[in-house]
Amino acid sequence: MLEIKNLHAGIDGNEILKGINLTVKKGEIHAIMGPNGSGKSTLAKVLSGHPAYEVTKGEVFYEGKNLLEMAPDERAREGVFMAFQYPIEVPGVSNAQFLRLAYNEKRKHLGEEELDPLEFKDLLKERARVVEMDASFMTRSVNEGFSGGEKKRNEILQMAVLQPKLAILDETDSGLDIDALRIVAGGVNQLHNSENAVILVTHYQRLLDYIVPQFVHVLANGRIAKEGGKELALELEQKGYDWLKSATEATVVGVPTNQR
Amino acid sequence: MMVTETARQENSYLEAFRTLQASDHDSSDSWLVRVRENAMATFAELGFPSVKDEEWKYTNIAPIARTNFTPLIATETSGRSSEAEDFANFSVVEGKDSQLVFVNGKLRNDLSRLTGLPEEVVALDLSEALADARYSEIARTHLARHADYITNGFTALNTAFVHHGAFVYIPKGVTVKVPLHLLLISNSSDTSEVTFPRLLVIAEENSSATLIESYVGTAEATYFTNAVVEIVLADGARLEHYKVQRESAGAFHVATTAADLGANSSYDATTITFGAQLSRHDINVTMDHEGAECWVDGLYLVTASQHTDTHSVIDHRKPHCTSHQLYKGILDGKSRAVFNGKIFVRHDAQKTDAMQTNKNLLLSNEARVDTKPQLEILADDVKCAHGAAVGQIDEDELFYLSTRGIHYDLARNLLTYGFAEEVIGKIKLDSIRAQLDEAVLHRLHARLEA
Numbered sequence: 001m002l003e004i005k006n007l008h009a010g011i012d013g014n015e016i017l018k019g020i021n022l023t024v025k026k027g028e029i030h031a032i033m034g035p036n037g038s039g040k041s042t043l044a045k046v047l048s049g050h051p052a053y054e055v056t057k058g059e060v061f062y063e064g065k066n067l068l069e070m071a072p073d074e075r076a077r078e079g080v081f082m083a084f085q086y087p088i089e090v091p092g093v094s095n096a097q098f099l100r101l102a103y104n105e106k107r108k109h110l111g112e113e114e115l116d117p118l119e120f121k122d123l124l125k126e127r128a129r130v131v132e133m134d135a136s137f138m139t140r141s142v143n144e145g146f147s148g149g150e151k152k153r154n155e156i157l158q159m160a161v162l163q164p165k166l167a168i169l170d171e172t173d174s175g176l177d178i179d180a181l182r183i184v185a186g187g188v189n190q191l192h193n194s195e196n197a198v199i200l201v202t203h204y205q206r207l208l209d210y211i212v213p214q215f216v217h218v219l220a221n222g223r224i225a226k227e228g229g230k231e232l233a234l235e236l237e238q239k240g241y242d243w244l245k246s247a248t249e250a251t252v253v254g255v256p257t258n259q260r
Numbered sequence: 261m262m263v264t265e266t267a268r269q270e271n272s273y274l275e276a277f278r279t280l281q282a283s284d285h286d287s288s289d290s291w292l293v294r295v296r297e298n299a300m301a302t303f304a305e306l307g308f309p310s311v312k313d314e315e316w317k318y319t320n321i322a323p324i325a326r327t328n329f330t331p332l333i334a335t336e337t338s339g340r341s342s343e344a345e346d347f348a349n350f351s352v353v354e355g356k357d358s359q360l361v362f363v364n365g366k367l368r369n370d371l372s373r374l375t376g377l378p379e380e381v382v383a384l385d386l387s388e389a390l391a392d393a394r395y396s397e398i399a400r401t402h403l404a405r406h407a408d409y410i411t412n413g414f415t416a417l418n419t420a421f422v423h424h425g426a427f428v429y430i431p432k433g434v435t436v437k438v439p440l441h442l443l444l445i446s447n448s449s450d451t452s453e454v455t456f457p458r459l460l461v462i463a464e465e466n467s468s469a470t471l472i473e474s475y476v477g478t479a480e481a482t483y484f485t486n487a488v489v490e491i492v493l494a495d496g497a498r499l500e501h502y503k504v505q506r507e508s509a510g511a512f513h514v515a516t517t518a519a520d521l522g523a524n525s526s527y528d529a530t531t532i533t534f535g536a537q538l539s540r541h542d543i544n545v546t547m548d549h550e551g552a553e554c555w556v557d558g559l560y561l562v563t564a565s566q567h568t569d570t571h572s573v574i575d576h577r578k579p580h581c582t583s584h585q586l587y588k589g590i591l592d593g594k595s596r597a598v599f600n601g602k603i604f605v606r607h608d609a610q611k612t613d614a615m616q617t618n619k620n621l622l623l624s625n626e627a628r629v630d631t632k633p634q635l636e637i638l639a640d641d642v643k644c645a646h647g648a649a650v651g652q653i654d655e656d657e658l659f660y661l662s663t664r665g666i667h668y669d670l671a672r673n674l675l676t677y678g679f680a681e682e683v684i685g686k687i688k689l690d691s692i693r694a695q696l697d698e699a700v701l702h703r704l705h706a707r708l709e710a
Contacts, residue, residue, distance in 0.1 A: 048663050049663070050659060051659065071668070072659060073662040073663075073664075073665055073666060073667055073671070075663075076662065076663050076664055076665035076666075081664075082663055084660065084663075088656050088657050088659075088660035090660070090661070090674075090678055091678050091679075092677065092678030092679060092680070092681030092682060093674055093675070093677065093681070097674075098661070098664075098674070101666055101674065102664035102665050105664075105665045105666050105667065105670070106665050141678070158664060162665065
């Protein structure tokens with residue numbers, strides 16, 4: 001589904017990603033971990049097409065197509081979704097309005113009939129159950145005045161509505177209390193199936209207790225420093241990230257062979 | 261050169277003025293003839309304002325001054341039977357049985373319907389009201405008493421041609437549930453015509469009503485609408501007033517709204533400006549009685565080379581009055597907007613609560629806005645705040661929407677809509693709100709439903 005080859009990227013002339021290689025297949029859940037400044041969020045932003053980031057080298061293929069040539073909205077309509085670390089507030093635009101527009105953009109793209117507000121309301125009601133959000137959130141402006149937890153739940157609601165093939169969750173666990181974390185993770189688990197894939201970008205192992213990845217990749221200094229199965233996350237939890245700082249080569253610990 | 265042109269222009273007005281005065285010469289209404297005479301004398305003295313005048317610094321009305329406009333003062337206009345259909349789109353659903361329709365300045369009874377209004381409510385042509393013994397006294401008590409024609413040349417000119425327009429009278433204690441729609445249509449294909457709509461709205465004690473004042477142009481001709489609206493609210497009266505200006509792209513629109521508020525009355529004005537190549541709206545609210553409250557809000561949406569100017573004066577003269585003002589502007593193309601809002605808090609106006617905000621969204625690098633909120637406070641126990649802002653579409657918001665699959669243009673429009681929503685959201689009439697939703701989401705950038 002996703003193939004990242006020797007990806008170099010940065011912002012304002014500073015190279016942050018220095019040769020990332022990663023393959024994600026449908027049905028898989030990958031965790032990208034690493035210390036602050038290792039390039040985790042940069043990777044998520046580059047994949048979603050953030051205009052401030054520049055790709056200087058390498059390739060990214062999504063379902064066989066060159067992802068880097070696609071505009072952010074095109075990527076989204078093709079099924080790539082990023083849950084923001086800091087979801088943006090959009091004053092004056094109601095959540096329901098926004099979600100219906102986004103949903104219909106995708107329907108149009110797929111050559112399907114658009115839903116009118118009433119039809120969409122039913123769909124939204126059903127999808128909102130995934131993140132236990134009540135109707136009052138739908139009439140409020142997108143993320144405006146939402147608490148940190150509500151914003152993150154709203155991101156997962158958008159994921160539930162848009163049903164992406166590839167979901168990238170950028171530090172979705174940050175700033176969440178344990179109840180919100182449980183709801184958000186529960187939502188992601190409900191949405192994950194054998195036809196889609198999830199990339200979890202996270203600093204902490206805690207999220208991985210709820211959403212269990214098959215693969216864990218540890219970033220340090222713009223490269224993947226270590227890769228492994230879910231047990232690698234536990235190891236990091238115990239040892240911290242410091243021991244990785246000198247690492248430059250990826251070492252493979254107990255990764256299933258279908259990855260290489 | 262300018263002087264010669266202005267002189268010729270004034271002569272053409274003068275000619276029409278004499279014709280109008282002569283037509284009323286035999287009528288008993290010498291009062292009206294005198295008011296017009298005074299106003300014409302004032303206009304002759306003031307002429308049109310120039311950019312040297314502080315109040316007109318950013319709005320050059322030379323194109324109006326140098327065009328040889330023909331005043332439309334004819335008492336008869338011929339209407340086509342198909343017009344009712346043509347104009348059906350301009351009606352608002354809520355006011356379809358309570359509308360006065362004016363075409364090229366003249367009230368058209370065949371297109372108007374008042375069956376939805378309570379019997380006690382009076383809505384008729386101003387010239388008829390002035391000639392009707394039942395209303396002439398109250399009309400004279402208020403006409404030309406609220407809109408100052410001594411210092412404003414355009415108001416003087418309108419007053420010199422006071423004739424057609426609307427007289428609306430809401431008696432004491434009457435609540436009008438349906439909105440009264442005053443629909444003013446310009447559809448003349450003859451270029452360089454000017455109309456002088458004059459609206460007088462009197463709401464007696466504890467009455468309550470909603471007024472829609474809309475200007476629409478159907479022809480591409482260059483015409484000029486010079487309107488004056490006087491609104492008088494007695495104690496405890498409530499009026500919700502929507503002005504929707506959708507003149508043709510070639511039109512000039514200069515209007516003054518003057519509202520006088522009684523004790524504990526409430527005036528809620530929302531002005532929506534879309535049309536005209538050049539428009540200017542002066543809205544002056546006088547609070548000379550305790551406990552009055554007003555909202556003076558607006559939204560202007562301009563593009564291409566349109567120019568729009570709003571000047572407002574909210575005059576707090578007595579204690580315990582509250583005013584709220586929110587004007588939002590959306591500018592695209594090479595358009596220009598001017599906002600000048602003055603709030604006066606007079607010496608006696610203790611416990612005044614006044615709030616004023618003007619925010620502008622520039623959608624192009626060539627658009628320009630000049631905004632000047634002004635507060636002049638002479639009382640010492642008051643709560644006043646004002647502010648102005650000019651900004652552009654937020655790139656982070658734009659990116660966020662695009663990561664949800666929303667096309668760039670649609671995302672821009674959605675954010676533009678979000679900006680306007682603060683004003684659109686307060687509109688209580690569904691049809692006007694829907695019209696605006698549509699206009700904001702689909703007007704500024706054409707490609708949406710591709």
